[in-house]
Amino acid sequence: MHEDLEALKRALIVADMDLGIAAVQRLVDRDADPTWILEEGMAVAMFDLGEMWKRGEVFLPEVVASAEVFKACNAIVEPVLLARKDPDAPTNALVLLATVKGDLHDLGKNMVGAMLRTSGFDVHDLGKDVGADTIIQAIRQMQPAIIGLSALLTTTVPYQETVIKKLEAAGLRDTVIVMVGGAPVTPEWAEKIGADGYANNAPEAVEIARKLVGASQ
Amino acid sequence: MAGRKLEVRYEPSGTTAHVPPGTTLFNAAHWAGIPIESTCGGRGTCGKCKVQVLEGHAERTLADYRHVSGGLDEGWRLSCQCEIDGDMVVDVPRALMVPKAATMGVGRFVLLEPNAVKYLLTLTTPTIVDARSRLRRVIDALVIEGLEVTVAPSVLPRLSAVIGDDEVSVITATVVGDRLIDVENGDTTERAFGVSIDVGTTTVVATLMDLRSGGAAAVESTINRQAPFGADVLTRVSHTQMHGPEGLEQLRAAIVATIDGLLGSVCATAGIGRDDVLEVVAAGNATMLHLLLGVDPESIGHSPFIATFLEPQDLRAADVDVEIHPEGRLVLFPSIGAYVGADIVADMLATGVAREPVTRLLVDVGTNGEIVIGNEDRVVTTAAPAGPAFEGGQILHGMRATEGAIEGVVLDVEAGEEGAVRLQVIGGDVEPLGLCGSGLIDIVAQLRLTGLLDGGGMLLSPDEALAQEHPLASRLQVDDEGVRRFALTDDVMITQRDIRELQQAKGAIATGIEAAMRERGLTVAGLDEVLLAGSFGTYIDPLGARVLGLVPPVAVDRIRAVGNTASEGAKMALLSFREREVAFELPGFVEYLELSGVEDFNERFIANVGFPPLELVRPGAIAGDPAP
Numbered sequence: 001m002h003e004d005l006e007a008l009k010r011a012l013i014v015a016d017m018d019l020g021i022a023a024v025q026r027l028v029d030r031d032a033d034p035t036w037i038l039e040e041g042m043a044v045a046m047f048d049l050g051e052m053w054k055r056g057e058v059f060l061p062e063v064v065a066s067a068e069v070f071k072a073c074n075a076i077v078e079p080v081l082l083a084r085k086d087p088d089a090p091t092n093a094l095v096l097l098a099t100v101k102g103d104l105h106d107l108g109k110n111m112v113g114a115m116l117r118t119s120g121f122d123v124h125d126l127g128k129d130v131g132a133d134t135i136i137q138a139i140r141q142m143q144p145a146i147i148g149l150s151a152l153l154t155t156t157v158p159y160q161e162t163v164i165k166k167l168e169a170a171g172l173r174d175t176v177i178v179m180v181g182g183a184p185v186t187p188e189w190a191e192k193i194g195a196d197g198y199a200n201n202a203p204e205a206v207e208i209a210r211k212l213v214g215a216s217q
Numbered sequence: 218m219a220g221r222k223l224e225v226r227y228e229p230s231g232t233t234a235h236v237p238p239g240t241t242l243f244n245a246a247h248w249a250g251i252p253i254e255s256t257c258g259g260r261g262t263c264g265k266c267k268v269q270v271l272e273g274h275a276e277r278t279l280a281d282y283r284h285v286s287g288g289l290d291e292g293w294r295l296s297c298q299c300e301i302d303g304d305m306v307v308d309v310p311r312a313l314m315v316p317k318a319a320t321m322g323v324g325r326f327v328l329l330e331p332n333a334v335k336y337l338l339t340l341t342t343p344t345i346v347d348a349r350s351r352l353r354r355v356i357d358a359l360v361i362e363g364l365e366v367t368v369a370p371s372v373l374p375r376l377s378a379v380i381g382d383d384e385v386s387v388i389t390a391t392v393v394g395d396r397l398i399d400v401e402n403g404d405t406t407e408r409a410f411g412v413s414i415d416v417g418t419t420t421v422v423a424t425l426m427d428l429r430s431g432g433a434a435a436v437e438s439t440i441n442r443q444a445p446f447g448a449d450v451l452t453r454v455s456h457t458q459m460h461g462p463e464g465l466e467q468l469r470a471a472i473v474a475t476i477d478g479l480l481g482s483v484c485a486t487a488g489i490g491r492d493d494v495l496e497v498v499a500a501g502n503a504t505m506l507h508l509l510l511g512v513d514p515e516s517i518g519h520s521p522f523i524a525t526f527l528e529p530q531d532l533r534a535a536d537v538d539v540e541i542h543p544e545g546r547l548v549l550f551p552s553i554g555a556y557v558g559a560d561i562v563a564d565m566l567a568t569g570v571a572r573e574p575v576t577r578l579l580v581d582v583g584t585n586g587e588i589v590i591g592n593e594d595r596v597v598t599t600a601a602p603a604g605p606a607f608e609g610g611q612i613l614h615g616m617r618a619t620e621g622a623i624e625g626v627v628l629d630v631e632a633g634e635e636g637a638v639r640l641q642v643i644g645g646d647v648e649p650l651g652l653c654g655s656g657l658i659d660i661v662a663q664l665r666l667t668g669l670l671d672g673g674g675m676l677l678s679p680d681e682a683l684a685q686e687h688p689l690a691s692r693l694q695v696d697d698e699g700v701r702r703f704a705l706t707d708d709v710m711i712t713q714r715d716i717r718e719l720q721q722a723k724g725a726i727a728t729g730i731e732a733a734m735r736e737r738g739l740t741v742a743g744l745d746e747v748l749l750a751g752s753f754g755t756y757i758d759p760l761g762a763r764v765l766g767l768v769p770p771v772a773v774d775r776i777r778a779v780g781n782t783a784s785e786g787a788k789m790a791l792l793s794f795r796e797r798e799v800a801f802e803l804p805g806f807v808e809y810l811e812l813s814g815v816e817d818f819n820e821r822f823i824a825n826v827g828f829p830p831l832e833l834v835r836p837g838a839i840a841g842d843p844a845p
């Protein structure tokens with residue numbers, strides 16, 4: 001079974017759909033523990049992919065393709081996992097994502113979403129050009145652990161601060177972790193506006209999200 | 218100690234600045250007129266503003282650890298983060314001096330019909346029978362020349378000094394458009410000048426044109442003095458957003474000062490006075506033109522990108538502090554959209570894209586890549602947000618095209634290790650300091666052609682290269698963080714991350730081109746010519762651009778660098794009011810495609826960050842390529 005797990009990891013990294021599906025199917029057929037497949041196999045591969053992204057060894061097309069393979073493989077493992085799952089086990093933390101008002105860049109946010117999904121988070125994407133009111137409404141409705149705000153324009157970055165202020169005014173600030181990101185955003189800015197976390201790229205976003213969620217529990 | 222000023226001396230120029238404590242080294246330098254490299258406008262993110270503190274105390278900041286890690290002990294700091302809290306001496310690296318800009322002769326045949334003309338008039342001696350007023354005499358004489366003029370009020374007080382009451386008067390009347398703006402004694406018709414200005418976000422170019430001969434009398438270019446506020450248009454917009462009317466006034470004053478400096482120097486070069494300049498015709502992106510007139514560009518900065526004006530403007534130059542003839546005019550080209558500006562309209566005028574049957578693609582490669590495609594039947598334009606990579610931003614050893622920048626690279630695998638990397642450096646025999654945009658395009662294209670870079674944009678690892686016995690294997694390295702890189706010299710590297718930045722920039726432009734071609738209903742086969750415009754376009758190697766997929770795969774000799782066509786277009790409009798009218802009508806003819814609205818943009822962009830297969834783009838791959 002170890003060869004199959006290795007094959008699955010390789011398939012995820014090089015985004016080989018057929019190889020990935022075949023490997024995960026063989027594992028499931030032979031009754032491998034789905035948690036083991038996910039944690040020792042798929043999560044490890046996605047972590048490695050994240051490290052490769054940071055070094056520039058994979059790029060947008062590769063990561064998008066790998067995320068597709070992940071999705072397909074996950075669709076095979078998940079039912080098995082759910083069937084065996086202890087009903088009392090904690091559920092995945094929910095992350096809301098949005099690109100702020102005035103800003104139409106969503107590639108980076110989507111990438112963050114894909115990586116979070118492949119790392120054990122549930123993700124709900126509010127889309128782009130999203131105003132504070134929509135965000136507040138969504139937080140009230142879905143009670144996420146984290147709200148992630150993306151901004152790619154120097155002129156829309158200040159809106160991240162607007163959102164935080166409105167969260168405070170709505171009395172919601174303490175109920176949700178705020179993460180900010182996007183190319184022009186800096187750690188100093190994140191600190192200045194009182195965000196809880198900042199990440200420079202998608203793999204880092206996963207690390208920080210894990211840390212923040214862990215700390216808040 | 219309240220109110221005490223601290224002294225900072227900037228080497229090597231020795232200029233000193235006296236500033237209140239807490240001022241950053243970057244701002245103090247800017248106030249003292251010392252240019253420091255920056256693409257982020259002092260936000261601590263670009264890492265370009267490093268200076269070396271020779272004397273005095275300098276705190277280390279987080280940003281320093283991110284960007285200068287190596288040189289901290291030697292006193293290297295990001296000047297924009299370093300607050301002055303005592304007297305200091307710092308060394309500013311030689312970098313941003315006078316930029317290189319392409320300025321070429323009028324490429325098109327323009328009939329001289331300037332909007333500003335001086336007329337030599339001979340007025341008969343007044344008599345008791347012919348007692349017309351002085352003004353009437355001038356107006357009547359101009360009617361004979363075929364002109365019906367209105368009169369600037371400043372002309373009236375001058376008339377009695379110029380026109381006698383008992384003699385024949387020979388005078389020169391200056392008419393701009395249909396307005397009489399001046400009368401002078403004698404014949405001054407040889408002193409009629411205009412200035413064309415290309416107001417770039419980075420570089421501003423002014424050309425003094427002799428309106429009688431149509432020739433250029435002087436050319437000058439300089440860095441836009443708004444540069445310290447940020448490299449691209451949006452950082453400028455954001456400055457007004459954050460600092461309100463004061464910020465707007467700072468930017469307005471900076472661009473006015475830039476233009477004033479240029480006017481001063483072109484006039485000095487040609488040995489003429491400011492009064493001899495009758496008209497200034499300016500082109501530039503919409504934000505620059507807003508700032509020049511003191512109009513807040515705030516709403517250009519975010520969706521839905523509303524400009525306050527896109528229409529052509531014609532105003533008294535003095536009203537906006539542009540010092541030429543007191544009644545001289547400032548004329549602004551119209552823009553097409555918030556991100557396809559007046560400079561592109563000028564490009565179109567100069568290249569004839571909308572006036573000829575030949576189907577052309579015109580690309581102005583820069584932070585914002587403007588794309589124009591079509592012919593006399595129909596033209597589509599769009600703007601592709603490339604980002605700062607082509608100007609050296611976000612590139613580890615990136616720099617602007619100034620002295621010391623590597624602007625050309627050839628990798629010659631036949632030449633053996635020593636001669637294998639051939640560099641062309643701006644300034645000739647100087648030590649290479651970094652890579653400018655054209656050098657960046659060259660090196661990446663060369664890495665592709667020599668098999669060191671795959672189609673996805675990944676460098677070979679040193680081991681892979683060694684295993685292949687690649688002649689350049691020794692140039693491949695891996696840094697402390699495991700990032701691959703290629704060493705151009707011992708000090709100048711191109712890293713895997715740099716290549717990714719370039720891929721994004723070129724991917725955005727390629728996707729813009731693709732979308733505009735689709736909108737225009739064109740395929741590569743239907744393209745007669747590809748024109749690379751803008752001062753940067755002049756230096757791009759056509760083959761390199763093709764190898765990267767920055768431009769569609771057409772024969773190399775169909776890809777032409779056309780230089781600073783925005784300046785050319787502005788000159789044409791200065792020399793011919795008919796050309797000017799043509800330009801002013803272009804926005805009504807051209808269709809604007811908003812990339813944000815292109816449905817499959819993301820998918821296409823992701824596909825286009827990769828490079829085209831070598832067999833489709835390498836030298837000799839396309840019929841019509843020169844023999845290798």
Ligand code: B12
Nearest residue numbers: 104105106107108148150153154181182183201202602604
């Ligand atoms: C693609 C692109 C577009 C596309 C966007 C498509 C889409 N659906 O996303 C289109 C064509 C629509 C577009 C339009 C515009 N763009 Co644009 N665009 C880009 C481009 C080329 C790439 C951005 C990108 O997607 N990168 C890839 C992703 C993966 O990286 P990323 O976004 O940085 O995301 C990573 C991190 O930042 C982080 N992250 C991102 N979000 C979040 C959120 C959280 C919570 C966390 C923790 C982390 C995180 O993780 C991500 C993955 O690692 C950049 C230039 C460049 N070279 O970067 C310009 C750029 C961002 N655009 C720019 C501009 C000016 C515009 C326009 C105003 C101009 C125009 N010509 O039309 C319009 C504005 C539209 C609007 N209102 O937003 C400028 C911004 C300049 C500035 N100083 O702010 C840039 C830098 C280019 C330039 N000209 O200088 N653009």
Ligand code: FES
Nearest residue numbers: 259261263264297
């Ligand atoms: S980092 Fe200092 S100016 Fe950009």
